Amino acid sequence: MSNAEDPIMQTHAARSWRIWLVVFLLVLIVAGITSKLFSLYGDDQEFLRSQGDARTLRTMLIPAHRGLITDRNGEPLAVSAPVATVWADPLRTDLQNAGLERLARLLDLPPRALMQDLKANHERRFMYLKRQVTPELAEAVEALDIAGIHVDREYKRYYPAGEVTTHLVGFTNVDGEGQEGLELAYNQSLRGEPGRKLVLKDRVGRTIKHIRSLEAADPGEDLQLSIDLRVQYMAYRELKAAVEVHQADSGSAVVLDTRTGEVLALVNQPSYNPNDRASLDTSALRNRALTDLFEPGSTIKPFTVAAAMMSGDYTRESIVDTSPGYIRVAGASIKDHRNYGELDLTGIITKSSNVGVTKLALSMEPDAVRNLLQNVGLGRDTGTGFPGERTGVLPFLQERQRVERATMSYGYGLSTTLLQLAQAYVPLAADGMMRPVTLLKQDQSPAGKRVMPPGIGPQVLEMMETVIGPRGTGRRAAVDGYRVGGKTGTVHKASAGGYAEDKYVAVFSGVAPISNPRLVIAVMVDNPKGQEYYGGLVAAPVFSRIASGALRLLNVAPDKWPEPAEDQVAMQ
Structure with missing residues (x-):
């Protein structure tokens, strides 16, 4: 009996051992899983969260x-x-x-x-x-x-x-x-x-x-910005029309407020539409009023006259004999359009006499004209901060450089941008006070810096008013209802070996109104073609139309009324 039970007992013991082994393994597995769960929810939780975030959070x-x-x-x-x-x-x-x-x-x-x-x-x-x-x-x-x-x-x-x-x-x-x-x-x-x-x-x-x-x-x-969009539109329209009519290569116009130095309008031709650049011509990108240099020509003559008056040797009534209509300087011949004979300083500006300003310049200190031009901003950055703006060229001249001193007196041998030229006219309009030019709106007028003695600027302005009169070169610059003054300039364009005989730059720079100057307007038309190429015929009419529109848009009161005789004729 005992021998028979032995195998059974052994089989039962073997089964019990296997069961306990399985149970033990299951317990180990459960313990391992439990341990891992505690690890995941404890020590590894932050690591796993960061790994998950790294894959989903951005x-x-x-x-x-x-x-x-x-x-x-x-x-x-x-x-x-x-x-x-x-x-x-x-x-x-x-x-x-x-x-x-x-x-x-x-x-x-x-x-x-x-x-x-x-x-x-x-x-x-x-x-x-x-x-x-x-x-x-x-x-x-x-x-x-x-x-x-x-x-x-x-x-x-x-x-x-x-x-x-x-x-x-x-x-x-x-x-x-x-x-x-x-x-x-x-x-x-x-x-x-x-x-x-x-x-x-x-x-x-x-x-x-x-x-x-x-x-x-x-x-x-x-x-x-300082610009007035109404004035900007009007100036752009008038400049574009002039460039098209005269088939010019390009053109620019600048309108400055004489009280603050603010740019009220600055326009160029050719232009482009920044909203549609598919057919953009890169030559149209330049802001020519600030980047293109030209010789200002006769628009410099008012400064030569101002320098003569500042020297103390001349007054408005001083007489300069321009006969016989030309002058020889160091072998070079400088001519007027005709023999104007004896001219006072007003007459020199009215007739735009090259001989007259040459005699004035050569009678003064060698650097008298240049110093004034530098003081009114030529040859220097205007300080607007505009990218690519150029400073121009204003050379230093020695006493023996008589020809160069003569040509500088009527605007040759130096170069400027149109904005610089407009800025230079501000002291003439502001009784000798130079104000910095700005493209940003100013809350108050800057103090400015005096570059001319009091009284010189207003006298030169009155001389420039005669340029618009019946005997002047800028008659087409006249503005109905307003006294205006300015100066024409017609400059031969520089070319290889000298100046081109058939290519010109037409310029006009002026002030309005004369009695209480508010605006300086400068216009430049490059290489007008056809019969009309003089500054008085091409640029002066643009000045007139821009000034007329701007003065009315800004509500500037008229200062020129019809003569009584004209009123009577009008009533009849």
Whole structure:
């Protein structure tokens, strides 16, 4: 009996041992799982959370709104409109998705070309599809819900005044960075700083949840210019018409406020539309009023006369004999249009006598004329900060350089920009006070710096008024209802080996109104073709029309009334 029970007992013991082994292993497994769970929810929890976040949480940039550019009255000149950029992650884009063909049609892209680009860049993580699309189109793209296709919000710059203000305002590139003009000069303050936000993305890169804002976007600062858009439009229209009528190569006009030095208008031809750059001619990009140099010619003569009066050797009544209509200086012959005989200082300006100003210049200290020209801003930066502005050339002359001293007295042998020339006329209008030129609106008039003794400027202005009279060279610059004064200039263009006989620069610079000067207006027309090329025939009429419109737009009271006899004729 005992022998029979032994195998049974052994079998039962063996089974019990196996069961306990299984139980023991199960206990170890449960203990291991429990230990791992405690580890996951304890020591490893932060690590796992960070790993999960790294795969799903992303920091995205919030584009900053670029600052607004306006004219002095708040009229917008450059604004930022909301747009979007559509881009692809080719590595995660499903090329079998039927929505890709619809996407191509929305973006106005050939479907086959889109597929080929995605296949060719299948290992890349970023590829632009189309930039600066409308918000409505962006929403339509998002509605397609195609894996790997993304939409980012941004801004596009728009210029309401178009070609009228483009040389001054400039433009930005597709990334919103200033490329020309004041957009470039003030790019740092205009563009602002983008913000940041934390978002949750799915495994194919789609944003599925906005977590929180990390840093708010800091919009760019607004910029208020000194120009008056009404005057700017009017000046642009008149200059463009003159350039077209005279078939000129180019032209520029500048309007300054004599009280503050503010630029109220600055226009150029040719121009371009910054909102449509598909057919942009690079030669039209230059702001010629600040970058193109020319010899100012006879517009310098009022300063030679002013220097003579400042020397103390001359008064308005001083007589200069210009007979026989020419003068020889160191072997060079300087001529007038005809023999004007004896002229007082007013007559020299009225008749624009080269001989007269030459005799004045050579009778003074060698640097008398040059010093005055430098003091009124020629040969120096105007300080506007405009990119690419040039300083011009104002050479130092020694006493033995008699020919150069003579030619400088009537505007040859030096070069200037049109803005510099306009600035130089401000002291004549402001009784000798030089004020800095600015392209930004000023809250108060700057103190200025005296560059002429009191009384000289007003006397020269009255002399310049005779240029507009019946015996002057600038009769077409007259403005109904206002006393105006100025000076014409007709300059031979420099060419290889000297001056071209058939190419000219027509210039007129003047002040209005004479009784209480408010505006300085300078006009330059480069290489007018045809029978009319003199400054008095080409540039002076542009001055007249700009002055007439600007004085009325600014509500400047008339200071010239019809004579009583004229009133009686009008009544009859």
